[in-house]
Amino acid sequence: MFWRKKDKAATPAVEEVIVQEPEVIAQEVVAEEIVEVHEEPAIVEGIVVPEPTELVKVELPKRNLSKGFKAVFSRIKFDVENLDDLEDVLIQADFGVEAAEEIVAAVKVRAKKNGSKTEAELKAVLTGLLTEKMTRDDAALNLDSGAQPYVILVVGVNGAGKTTTIGKLSNYLVEGGAKVTLGAADTFRAAAVEQLETWATRSNSEIVKPTVEGQDPAAVAYEAVERAIANGSDVLIIDTAGRLQNKQGLMDELGKIRRVIEKQLPISEVLLVLDSTTGQNAMTQAKAFTEVAAVTGIALTKLDGSAKGGIVYAIQDQLNIPVKLVGVGEGIEDFGFFDAKEFAIGLVGER
Ligand SMILES: Nc1nc2c(ncn2[C@@H]2O[C@H](COP(=O)(O)OP(=O)(O)OP(=O)(O)O)[C@@H](O)[C@H]2O)c(=O)[nH]1
Ligand SMILES: [Mg+2]
CATH class of the missing domain: 1.20.120 (Four Helix Bundle (Hemerythrin (Met), subunit A))
Incomplete structure (x- = not known):
């Protein structure tokens, strides 16, 4: 579920609704929208200030995760x-x-x-x-402040599953009615940009790419923010190049990307993508990335068939960072929002 600012243009006059009707009927309804006015306009000495923020509550479809990963206790x-x-x-x-x-x-x-x-x-x-x-009360993605577009910065070591997770998340949000822009701030390899572009196409989202190969990733991030504001996106997700946590120069670059984004917009989430098959090294990665990039949540990938789900517990317990997303395969639908109960049932293999 997330809250987005009510788009005035999205509530057209009645005649316009009639014009758009065939298209609306053809669409599958995936999200239920409830409009709520968050605050009454304050009247100060006869002047009405400011306009109330109207937020639209978007219910996203549920995902069942427990089938996606291996029970770890089935053998004892x-x-x-x-x-x-x-x-x-x-x-x-x-x-x-x-x-x-x-x-x-x-x-x-x-x-x-x-x-x-x-x-x-x-x-x-x-x-x-x-x-x-x-169970924690901060497990949900931070998409409810109304400060739009919500910016999600995605970081992690090489091959952890950043780009794939972005593609899945983008598709999910678009299915739920959100407009999503992706920022290709992994500018090291042309192939990385192409990979994100493929996901942008698959998920029906826009992409902001480097204008020249090897462009400063912070510059691409800046442009992506500009574009996402201009095109009225609900969510902007920024992909970054994989980097080892002990390469100081590359880690500093993340700090720069952060600062550049924050010149224009607050960052809703810094998602650290961790490969669950990495074992205890995931803890070391989480510590290092948290220091430079102020990680607000973890996306734990490759839980399908890994039998290493305990890392979720360890990260939350020892590092106090919530695990927010879970990846359970390479397909566009193979992910879900972390749910403690569902996860425990999946691990133990029985209710
Ligand atoms: N089985 C499985 N494979 C995954 C999952 N998530 C990602 N992968 C695979 O892991 C590989 C690396 O994924 P990417 O998304 O390219 O990883 P990345 O972090 O963007 O990599 P770099 O940009 O090179 O740092 C790909 O082959 C993905 O298909 C998952 O949840 N399960
Ligand atoms: Mg990538």
């Missing part, structure tokens, strides 16, 4: 006497050693209290516990 036998195997599996699934110990201890306490003995009961205890531990 759940038994009250033998919960130590669980600890090993948790460690293998990248929960981290300390967290694994804590979780097993908590499962034991809760199982005893509830009298849970069977495999199904123990799995339910674990699912409940993981859901509680992973």
Whole structure:
């Protein structure tokens, strides 16, 4: 769900509605729109100031994630006497050693209290516990401030899945009725721009590309912001080149991109894309990127078939950064918004 400013032009006079009718009928309805006036106009000494901000609530379609990734606990036998195997599996699934110990201890306490003995009961205890531990109130993408276009800056190491995630997210938002512009600030390789262009076409979004090869990525980001404002976009998503977290020069470049964007608009989200198969190195990446780019959320990719879902837990637990998006394949629909309960059910493999 997201809130966008009500577009005056989008509420045409009745005659215009009639003219547009055939097209409207042909479209599949994917979003329900409810108009809300957020604040009453304030009347100060007889003068009405300012205009109320009318926001349109856009309900986005739900995605079911739990089928998309491998359960990590399907291979062990759940038994009250033998919960130590669980600890090993948790460690293998990248929960981290300390967290694994804590979780097993908590499962034991809760199982005893509830009298849970069977495999199904123990799995339910674990699912409940993981859901509680992973639930946060800042898991949703920040698309509700009304400061439009919402700018999402996407960062991460090489090959993490940045461009693919942008394509999926863009398509999702466009399906929900949003106008999206993509900024190709990965200017190192012509192929990177082409890849984003393909996603722009697939997702019906606009793209702002470098005018010359190797153009300063900050300049492209600046132009993308200008264009997104001018074309009335709801969301601008900026792709950046992959960079290793220990390459200082490249990391500084991210700081520059940030500053340039913020000259024109606030940044709603800095999404760090992490490949879930990277293991504990993902933690190192998250720390470094947070320092230079003030990461506000994680998009965790390649959870399909990785059995490493515990990294979600570790990142939130140790770094206190919310995991917001999850990638479960290479296809345009293979992603979802992180949902703690759905995720816990997927990991444990049973309700
Ligand atoms: N299985 C799977 N593959 C993914 C997922 N996300 C991305 N990929 C694949 O990972 C590879 C790299 O993805 P990109 O989106 O190009 O990664 P990037 O971070 O933009 O890479 P650079 O721009 O080179 O730094 C591609 O082959 C994608 O199809 C995912 O959730 N699951
Ligand atoms: Mg890329």
